[in-house]
Structure formats: C-alpha cells, structure tokens
Amino acid sequence: MIPEDIIYAFGGSLKNYSKDRTIFNEGERADFYFQIKTGHVKMFNMTEEGKEFVQGYFENDNSFGEPPLFGAFKYPATALTLEISEIYVLPKASFLKLLKTHPDIHLKFTKLICKRMVYKAKIAREVSIYPPEHRILTLLHHLKGSTERDRTFEVPLTRQQISELTGLRVETVIRAIKKLEKSKALSIIDRKVFI
Known part of the structure; x- marks a missing residue:
C-alpha cells in the first residue's frame, strides 16, 4: 500500500x-x-x-x-x-x-x-438475520468483488476461515457449502470452492 x-x-x-x-x-x-x-x-x-x-x-x-x-x-x-x-x-x-x-x-x-x-x-446484517448459506454467499461475493462478476473465482479461504469470518461452526459451513453446490450457487473442484 x-x-x-x-x-x-x-x-x-x-x-x-x-x-x-x-x-x-x-x-x-x-x-x-x-x-x-x-x-x-x-x-x-x-x-x-x-x-x-x-x-x-x-x-x-x-x-x-x-x-x-x-x-x-x-x-x-x-x-x-x-x-x-x-x-x-x-x-x-x-x-x-x-x-x-x-x-x-x-x-x-x-x-x-x-x-x-x-x-x-x-457481515453484521448477515450474522443477525440470515441463514448460513446466505451468510457464506455474501462473504464469497464480497471477496469476488464486482470486477470479477463474469469470471469464475477461486475462493482463497479454507472452510475454517469461512467459519471464523461468518461466526458459524466449521461443520455448519461444510454442510452449507454442500447445499450451495447442490443448488448450483457455487462449485467444488478438487475440494476448492469456486463461485
């Protein structure tokens, strides 16, 4: 900087x-x-x-x-x-x-x-009112940023780090990511998350 x-x-x-x-x-x-x-x-x-x-x-x-x-x-x-x-x-x-x-x-x-x-x-809004899947997607979209909107983005965080940033338990993050993959909101390739 x-x-x-x-x-x-x-x-x-x-x-x-x-x-x-x-x-x-x-x-x-x-x-x-x-x-x-x-x-x-x-x-x-x-x-x-x-x-x-x-x-x-x-x-x-x-x-x-x-x-x-x-x-x-x-x-x-x-x-x-x-x-x-x-x-x-x-x-x-x-x-x-x-x-x-x-x-x-x-x-x-x-x-x-x-x-x-x-x-x-x-994040304050997410933690107070939204379910885990919504919290995670909001975090991932924030990381991706508006400049990357049309491109696939590899999430540079582990499940543990996503847990710590959203206030969710790791087990909840794992379940929510699987649910988001099934709904096609994100992809998992070689255990890495892409959005």
Whole structure:
C-alpha cells in the first residue's frame, strides 16, 4: 500500500515477528501503522464462550488496524501472526504526517476504509438475520468483488476461515457449502470452492 522508501523516509522500520505472535491486543491504544511485507495476520475478537470471531485476514502488502489511528479510540480487535512475518511499523504521528504529504496515498486509505466499512455492515446484517448459506454467499461475493462478476473465482479461504469470518461452526459451513453446490450457487473442484 505505502511504498517501502516512503515508509523509511518517515521513520518507519521493518520488524520480524514469529508465528503466533500478538502484534496488538483488543483495547490497547493505537500508536503505530502496520503493513505486511511478507507473512499472514488475522484480526479477531474472542466471544464470552471463548470462540474466535475473525474480523479479517491480511497478507503481503496489506495494512491492518488503521481506523483507530484516525480517531481517539482503541484497537477493536487483536492482531496475531499466522506465520513468520515481516511487518513495517510506523509511529502514528509519522503516519498522519505522511498522509498529509501524500494525498494520493491518503485517498487510497479512504477507499480502503470505506470498502472495509461496507464489508462490516454486510457481515453484521448477515450474522443477525440470515441463514448460513446466505451468510457464506455474501462473504464469497464480497471477496469476488464486482470486477470479477463474469469470471469464475477461486475462493482463497479454507472452510475454517469461512467459519471464523461468518461466526458459524466449521461443520455448519461444510454442510452449507454442500447445499450451495447442490443448488448450483457455487462449485467444488478438487475440494476448492469456486463461485
């Protein structure tokens, strides 16, 4: 998202994180901008029953946890590495200065945050009122995006990840995907889901 040379020019650094390392916890003050060079991170909340509800998965070149940098609120979720990861870290004040200096990058963040807000609104509606099949299709169509509407799209998520993103049990996701395949709403080829 932000070119490496610009991150360094504003005082950023590249840090190495081991697998299963917490980057920040839900409720902590947001003091840094994070962008993945290599690796995989998930942001999640824990329910009272001890179940994870995943807010999102982030990979190479993705940033995560930005909204609190724009407001006076704390991280709404915990971020954890899923594999060894290299992550750019930039102090909040430097990040905000960078955005003022580079309006093109600022506009990219505005678009990114708007896209994430639309996703959150869709998922909140799905979780509260729709059956599993509908929740899953909404997630998959969101991932596919409007630009891919006419092409077949391979879903880059496991059944477990779909479960975590929709708040459903894995067994429910497996049954719902089979039901969606029977109704021809999606295809399964070599255990991979296509829509």
